[in-house]
Amino acid sequence: MNYQDVLFLDKHDPLAAKRQEFSLPADCIYLDGNSLGALPLAAHKRASEVVSEQWGNDLIQSWNKHQWIDLPRQVGEKIAPLVGAAPGQVICCDSISVNLFKLLCSALHMQPDRKLVVSQADNFPTDLYMVQGVSELLSSERCTLQMVSEDTIENALNDQVAVLLLSQVNFRSGKLLDMQKITQKAHKKGILVIWDLAHSAGAFQVELDQCQVDFAVGCGYKYLNGGPGAPAFLYVAKRHQQFVQQPLSGWMGHKAPFKFDAQYIASEGVQQYLCGTPPILSMSVLDAALGVYEKLDMDLLRKKSVGLSELFMQSVDQYEVLSDLHLHSPLQAEHRGSQLAYQHPAAYAICQNLIARGVIGDFRAPDILRFGFTPLYLRYEDIWQAVKILAEIIGDKTYLDEKYTTEQKVT
Ligand SMILES: Cc1ncc(COP(=O)(O)O)c(C=O)c1O
DSSP states (O other), X not given: OOHHHHHHHHHTOTTGGGGGGEEOOTTOEEOOTTTSOOEEHHHHHHHHHIIIIIXXXXXXXXXXXXXXXXXXXXXXXXXXXXXXXXXXXXXXXXXXXXXXXXXXXXXXXXXXXXXXXXXXXXXXXXXXXXXXXXXXXXXXXXXXXXXXOGGGTGGGOSTTEEEEEEESBOTTTOBBOOHHHHHHHHHHTTOEEEEEOTTTBTTBOOOTTTTTOSEEEEOSSSTTOOOTTOOOEEEXXXXXXXXXXXSOOOXXXXXXXXXXXXXXXXXXXXXXXXXXXXXXXXXXXXXXXXXXXXXXXXXXXXXXXXXXXXXXXXXXXXXXXXXXXXXXXXXXXXXBOSEEEEEOTTHHHHHHHHHHTTEEOEEETTTEEEEEOOTTTOOHHHHHHHHHHHHHHHHXXXXXXXXXXSOOSOO
């Protein structure tokens, strides 16, 4: 593919206009929307409205006047179609880690005769840490983590396993697991399944209901563009809602929080997964950010995500100097999320040098350069330019400069 072909792709991109809904810095190619999404203009506007008018002017009346109290449910229902969930099953709250704690406890409670929680050994560490924490709390008699390689997940499914906890897209490699097949196999052995959608929600259409998933979690700050530390969400399948209970029995999950009863009575449905007061500022921002997904054709989104990733891979292959980059992601698009990972011994320094040249990707220890493809605001031309700059950096070895090799606190 040559530069003219790339311009042609942008000219005929049905999603091209979406870029205008974002505030993007000049001279920056942002390949990190899978870590922190860019700022939607609507989110910016809402942030100032909520601070100045709702908080500043209407003060505490805003809980009713601006329906702050309904935000967790309202935002959950906006996320629901993106993850293939019918109404009443998704709620916005807390972080993925905290939501995993709640869901792990719920699932284990439903499986009194089983104690194993199986997860990918290279799952995002917080998922593993949360199982370890629950195990400490409940004892290893009630919860024991079993880590398996991604290739052996199905072999590990047996009638000792209580819960299967998987990330649908591997945070390092971008490998996409077959949600339908794995959930079905787990159910045949009586296992409940929790899917982590951190790298799925907003990256492509997820089908939780169709796959008969039991529970899921996902975050608001990556593809959903809710801003740094945006609240997360969780999903509880309707069929489980009357049987579940969760241990973080805070007042917002109470059936009648404003009765101020001394006795906790859980709310019905997914609402019982709320705990404390919702973070109204950040949840309002996420609410507004989700507007960019309204009436969006998710097939077009996925098609462009694949197009951008394929262009990146093909461009890398065109440069002889990039032959030391080793693709760590699956070669076939149908087995990938919306990101690519390349291994290189100097990945950290290369990443820093790229950032200095205006191309923002990220580094994942020990040796991975990770690039995320967010079709709503990336152009094919951006990909072409990014790989050109990557080839210059590696070809000229500028990344060897000391200023790129010193590790910062957040890598
Ligand atoms: C797969 C996965 N799960 C969980 C998290 C962390 O979630 P949180 O910080 O909301 O607890 C991340 C963060 O990048 C992630 O990639």
